[in-house]
Amino acid sequence: MPTYTYHCENCNKKFELFFYIKDYIPSPKCNFCNSKKTERSYTDDVSTIQNSIKKHDTELKTVGDLANRNRDRMSDDQKQSLYSKHNSYKATEDKVLPKGMNRIKKPPKTKWT
Numbered sequence: 001m002p003t004y005t006y007h008c009e010n011c012n013k014k015f016e017l018f019f020y021i022k023d024y025i026p027s028p029k030c031n032f033c034n035s036k037k038t039e040r041s042y043t044d045d046v047s048t049i050q051n052s053i054k055k056h057d058t059e060l061k062t063v064g065d066l067a068n069r070n071r072d073r074m075s076d077d078q079k080q081s082l083y084s085k086h087n088s089y090k091a092t093e094d095k096v097l098p099k100g101m102n103r104i105k106k107p108p109k110t111k112w113t
Helices: 042-047 063-073 076-094
Strands: 003-008 014-018 038-040
Touching: 003 042
Parallel strands: none
Antiparallel strands: 003 014, 003 038
16 A cells, blocks of 8 residues: 655644555544644655555556565565676686587677768
């Protein structure tokens, strides 16, 4: 469920509310003083690294959503390990090929005029 941050003009406090987008309220009552003089604090929502809207596991609809969720759960060490695992093939050009095989050389880049 999305997290929304609001600021109360009456008591000058910030509070967060969790609800579906379809239930969005532009000016809810303040959790501290029950005032209706509240407004959405977009800067707080945008400034968070994980974004203001988090999807629950049942709301993941694309492979990209799933990949982003898994990436956010990984530590920096895990990310580095995965990066080196997937990019290790680049260092294989120095390896000797089996007898009778050779590498195809890339043609030189040409400028199109």
